[in-house]
Amino acid sequence: MSQTAEPKKRTRDPEKKRAAILAAAREVFAETGYEKATVREIARRAGVTHGLVVLHFSSKEQLFLAAVPGPSILSESVPGDRDGLPARVAGAYVKRMESAGGADPFIAVVRSAAGEQEVAKGLLRALREESLAAYREVLTGDDVDARVDLIGAHLIGITVSRYVLADGPLAAMPPEQLVGWLTRTLRVIMLE
Known part of the structure; x- marks a missing residue:
């Protein structure tokens, strides 16, 4: 049987x-x-x-x-004191990108922009709205929208140089050094 x-x-x-x-x-x-x-x-x-x-x-x-928007670095890095904001965002961005293994929203935006601009614009709008909501909790002034857009453009540029094309001094820089440089440039955009 x-x-x-x-x-x-x-x-x-x-x-x-x-x-x-x-x-x-x-x-x-x-x-x-x-x-x-x-x-x-x-x-x-x-x-x-x-x-x-x-x-x-x-x-x-x-x-x-x-x-593609995935987990946000903003929800963890934006809250806190205003003066420490650039260092928190820089540290969270570099940590996230170094461990993303190529699967990150910024990388998807860059790779998608050439072929499907409308879809990439939709994703960029979603990322922008998420960013605006988080940064408005800490940043003030009439130019917050412009500063948040500059932050996004800056991070997308770093993403292209370091994580997509992976070429040049920025790509070869140790992560700790990148955090230092990024903290300084974000300080100018965010606080000055």
Whole structure:
């Protein structure tokens, strides 16, 4: 008499699957940019079906906008005294980028901008709104919006030089030295 194995029970954990899809999407978008990323590759890495990705996110653009902003360095680094803000932001940015392994919002924006400008603009707007909300808790003045945009542009420029193209003195600089330089330049933008 042969014993038949009981069929595996399917587990339904939509939040766990959604989290896996978002993590896979962050990796794929950061590695390839928006244009070359495929929903099928994201589904494969997440260990789900293409249809489940579409069920959770109606389009590749919606998935991109949901996945790429990821955890914010701002929620941890902005609160605190105003004078220490540049050092906190510089330290958190460098730590995050050094450990991101290529899967970071700034990298995704850069890689996506050339092919899908409207999507990259949507992501940049989302990052800008998140940044404005955080920095308005600490910075004051009529020019906060402009200063926050300058901070973003500065960090995106560093991202291109050090983490995307990885060429030149900025790319070769030890992380601690980068934190020092970045603290000084952010101080000018944020506080002066």
